[in-house]
Amino acid sequence: MANPSTFVVPMGIPQAxxxxxxxxxxxxxxxxxxxKLGYRVTIVELASGLRRxxxxxxxxxxxxxxxxxxxxxxxxxxxxxxxxxxxFKDENDGTLGGLKASSSDDLSARRYEIHRxxxxxxxxxxxxxxxxxxFGRSLTQIEDGPTGVTVMFSDGSQSEYxxxxxxDGNRSNTRNLVxxxxxxxxxxxxxxxxxxxxxxxxxxxxxxxEVFSVPGLTAMLNGxxxxxxxxxxxxxxxxxxxxxxxxxxxRRLIHDHFDGLGWKVPSMLAYVDTDxxxxxxxxxxxxxxxxxxGRVVLVGDAGYCVSPVAGMGGSMALIxxxxxxxxxxxxxxxxxxxxxxxxxxxxxxxxEVQERAATDGMSLLxxxxxxxxxxxxxxxxxxxxxx
Ligand SMILES: Cc1cc2nc3c(=O)[nH]c(=O)nc-3n(C[C@H](O)[C@H](O)[C@H](O)COP(=O)(O)OP(=O)(O)OC[C@H]3O[C@@H](n4cnc5c(N)ncnc54)[C@H](O)[C@@H]3O)c2cc1C
Numbered sequence: 001m002a003n004p005s006t007f008v009v010p011m012g013i014p015q016a017x018x019x020x021x022x023x024x025x026x027x028x029x030x031x032x033x034x035x036k037l038g039y040r041v042t043i044v045e046l047a048s049g050l051r052r053x054x055x056x057x058x059x060x061x062x063x064x065x066x067x068x069x070x071x072x073x074x075x076x077x078x079x080x081x082x083x084x085x086x087x088f089k090d091e092n093d094g095t096l097g098g099l100k101a102s103s104s105d106d107l108s109a110r111r112y113e114i115h116r117x118x119x120x121x122x123x124x125x126x127x128x129x130x131x132x133x134x135f136g137r138s139l140t141q142i143e144d145g146p147t148g149v150t151v152m153f154s155d156g157s158q159s160e161y162x163x164x165x166x167x168d169g170n171r172s173n174t175r176n177l178v179x180x181x182x183x184x185x186x187x188x189x190x191x192x193x194x195x196x197x198x199x200x201x202x203x204x205x206x207x208x209x210e211v212f213s214v215p216g217l218t219a220m221l222n223g224x225x226x227x228x229x230x231x232x233x234x235x236x237x238x239x240x241x242x243x244x245x246x247x248x249x250x251r252r253l254i255h256d257h258f259d260g261l262g263w264k265v266p267s268m269l270a271y272v273d274t275d276x277x278x279x280x281x282x283x284x285x286x287x288x289x290x291x292x293x294g295r296v297v298l299v300g301d302a303g304y305c306v307s308p309v310a311g312m313g314g315s316m317a318l319i320x321x322x323x324x325x326x327x328x329x330x331x332x333x334x335x336x337x338x339x340x341x342x343x344x345x346x347x348x349x350x351x352e353v354q355e356r357a358a359t360d361g362m363s364l365l366x367x368x369x370x371x372x373x374x375x376x377x378x379x380x381x382x383x384x385x386x387x
Contacts, residue, residue, distance in 0.1 A: 015040040019151060019161040021139055022168035023050060026300025026317035028123035030165050031131045032070060033325030041131040044153065048136045050124060052117045053197060053277065055222060055229050056081060057314035060111040066322040072122050079118040081224065082207045088380050089212045091262045097380030101207065119314065142177045144294035163335060164296045170286065172302035178293050189283040189307060189358055191366055192240065193233040194254050196278040198271055201228040203264050211365065212263040215373050218366045219265050230271050232258055235368050239282060250280040283307055285354050292339035299324060304350045309365060310357035320346060
């Protein structure tokens with residue numbers, strides 16, 4: 001059997017095997033590239049299938065270039081959502097300012113929006129059949145050795161791989177197993193958010209986002225042809241001790257903060273109270289000293305979550321996977337050099353996006369106090385805000 005650490009895959013010998021933990025944007029994109037580079041790829045995903053749901057993904061700039069290189073841009077275009085207006089509202093539903101949907105033909109200014117599930121399907125179709133999928137399982141142990149990484153799966157089986165890619169999101173299992181200190185890299189941004197996607201509510205026209213803020217509280221609606229996103233966010237200086245399995249407690253937290261608020265909030269709260277899946281979490285980023293250790297490397301939210309506030313978590317995962325593949329191509333047979341190159345080249349961009357989200361992004365979407373809100377509204381009225 002070939003040494004699993006073999007990088008360049010000579011003709012006629014078995015391909016080196018790599019393992020990816022997580023089958024979302026980072027995991028599927030990494031699988032695409034590694035397969036293309038000649039590796040045999042296995043993906044382990046905790047869920048029993050692809051994890052669906054969530055708000056649409058923005059595709060612009062380098063992400064367009066990456067998806068074009070992956071041969072997926074045409075499929076993305078066919079699923080692109082109509083452009084959306086963005087409006088900041090006051091209590092009487094008056095518009096303070098915003099941004100009209102762009103109808104520009106300038107390719108460099110192009111921004112596409114696609115439902116998260118559609119992009120997930122496009123990525124999955126590209127790798128389905130050429131990678132081994134292990135759904136409903138997870139890693140319980142990762143041991144880096146001189147010739148490869150030995151991993152233990154939750155079903156008790158064990159295997160060795162040349163490389164392991166941690167693509168398992170904000171609460172990455174790979175990060176916890178390999179880098180330890182579960183929460184040390186999580187940067188709390190000072191708030192919590194609730195998100196629920198429901199069939200069209202009629203609360204706003206299709207193809208529009210509306211945002212209403214008072215100090216410390218923001219309510220946001222995204223309207224599409226067939227559905228509405230209900231998003232509620234509150235600021236908190238400290239982290240709240242809550243049980244992530246206790247949905248009733250999370251609903252209560254939302255009520256504690258939003259009861260009595262005007263605009264369309266009472267109608268939004270009615271959806272908080274009805275049965276159905278919703279997402280509630282702290283707003284946080286992942287800021288690590290290093291994204292790799294030995295033969296294990298992190299991609300996407302696992303290594304450098306930029307937070308939903310940045311509005312480009314999906315893009316960053318796709319860019320990360322492509323940059324990593326470029327680095328591996330540049331340093332065949334030398335994973336240490338490849339991982340260093342990947343991090344050196346991408347880190348400045350990640351840090352810039354994280355910084356902007358933690359400062360301007362937070363004060364634009366979730367003003368913490370009256371002063372921040374007044375400053376934001378002044379800029380909106382002047383039209384000097386950069387969305
Ligand atoms: C269901 C869902 C809904 C989302 N909705 C939004 C949204 O509305 N707005 C937004 O800004 N961002 C959302 N996100 C996050 C967004 O998808 C990411 O920021 C972005 O896509 C980066 O992708 P990623 O692949 O790095 O991480 P993620 O998309 O978070 O994917 C991580 C994957 O790893 C899997 N995983 C987790 N633990 C393990 C484990 N122990 N073993 C194996 N696999 C594991 C997860 O099931 C998931 O498939 C959502 C993520 C998920 C999973």
